[in-house]
Amino acid sequence: MKAIASAPAKTILFGEHSVVYDEPAIAGAVNKRAYVEITKSDRDKSILRSYDLNFEVELDTKHKKYILKKGKPGIIRYILEALNRVHDHTPIEMTLSSSVPIGSGLGSSAAVTVATLAALYRYHNIRFNKKSLAHDAHMVEQAVQGVASPLDTLVSTYGGLVYLSRNKKVEHFKVNFNVPFVVGYTHKHGNTGKIVKDVRNLKNNNPKIINPVITSMGNLTNYAKQAILKGDFKKVGELMNINHGFLDVLGVNTLELSRMVYVARGAGAIGSKITGAGGGGSIIALCPDKVNEVARAINKSDNVLKIRFTRKGVSSRVYE
Numbered sequence: 001m002k003a004i005a006s007a008p009a010k011t012i013l014f015g016e017h018s019v020v021y022d023e024p025a026i027a028g029a030v031n032k033r034a035y036v037e038i039t040k041s042d043r044d045k046s047i048l049r050s051y052d053l054n055f056e057v058e059l060d061t062k063h064k065k066y067i068l069k070k071g072k073p074g075i076i077r078y079i080l081e082a083l084n085r086v087h088d089h090t091p092i093e094m095t096l097s098s099s100v101p102i103g104s105g106l107g108s109s110a111a112v113t114v115a116t117l118a119a120l121y122r123y124h125n126i127r128f129n130k131k132s133l134a135h136d137a138h139m140v141e142q143a144v145q146g147v148a149s150p151l152d153t154l155v156s157t158y159g160g161l162v163y164l165s166r167n168k169k170v171e172h173f174k175v176n177f178n179v180p181f182v183v184g185y186t187h188k189h190g191n192t193g194k195i196v197k198d199v200r201n202l203k204n205n206n207p208k209i210i211n212p213v214i215t216s217m218g219n220l221t222n223y224a225k226q227a228i229l230k231g232d233f234k235k236v237g238e239l240m241n242i243n244h245g246f247l248d249v250l251g252v253n254t255l256e257l258s259r260m261v262y263v264a265r266g267a268g269a270i271g272s273k274i275t276g277a278g279g280g281g282s283i284i285a286l287c288p289d290k291v292n293e294v295a296r297a298i299n300k301s302d303n304v305l306k307i308r309f310t311r312k313g314v315s316s317r318v319y320e
């Protein structure tokens, strides 16, 4: 018996970081995915491996211990947390593959977590639905990072373009939002857990300054929702640029991210901003009519990822 699952990466259009403080956010699933496969092992220990992320872990799930045979522990922590919550100690072989750049603001941790939980639920024949899966995946991110909003794991579970309201209501945009975006990313990985905690410290040390910024980011996201519904991409772009300024105030901008943001605008993007936690990772640029020019300009000093939004969220199945 083999259980497999996959879940999409995401890009945040508006609301990263402010969503941690219950402000609204808009994010979409994109055409990069994480894949997890689980089979029964005939060895006495479980093995977790990834050929493309180049890591291998020997798991002693009975004693909740692991030996990192090769690779870095980062993303593995999400998988181990999911295993601790769901798996018994029967030996399994778990293989992860992913086309999502890790630590690049595109929700690799959420895609890996959602795919891992879905594959484990299938393997153990545990009933679940998208609501329960998104919740459980959020709890895993919360446990690993210390602080996490439900946004990334919601988008990886449901797919599509999602508006998350202040009272955590999920709305799916019905509009056809396939306007051309370009994602630029640096090889400087971010670490969302650490960056979110840094923002929390800044907020706690300067509440009278940062709290109104967080509130304004929430209001901006609601204006952006109206602009998207009206198809007013000029306004969407303008609001992306303002949102980027707010993220700079929160301290999550870097030289590389700024360079890509302004290179994109100089090449014709009508809006560009950090997407995801920042501190490394990615920017997103809205460039109707100028996709190739913007992609070429960013690619001169950084990396470009042509993304498309996808309605396809998590998928999973069992092969007997």
Ligand SMILES: Nc1ncnc2c1ncn2[C@@H]1O[C@H](COP(=O)(O)OP(=O)(O)OP(=O)(O)O)[C@@H](O)[C@H]1O
Pocket (backbone or CB within 6 Å): 053, 071, 072, 073, 074, 075, 076, 101, 102, 103, 104, 105, 106, 107, 108, 109, 110, 152, 189, 190, 191, 192, 193, 275, 276, 277, 278, 281
């Ligand atoms: N090459 C790597 N191999 C394994 N883990 C890595 C590697 N590079 C980074 N990591 C870790 O993977 C995790 C990536 O999750 P993180 O949430 O930080 O980024 P992300 O999900 O890709 O971006 P965001 O959360 O901003 O959307 C982090 O714990 C990071 O330390």
Ligand SMILES: C[C@@](O)(CCO)CC(=O)[O-]
Pocket (backbone or CB within 6 Å): 012, 015, 016, 017, 018, 019, 020, 105, 107, 147, 148, 149, 150, 151, 152, 192, 196, 276, 277
């Ligand atoms: C920075 C953040 O808002 C998004 C990370 O992709 C963190 C979170 O929502 O958990």
Ligand SMILES: [Mg+2]
Pocket (backbone or CB within 6 Å): 107, 108, 109, 110, 152, 192
């Ligand atoms: Mg993440």
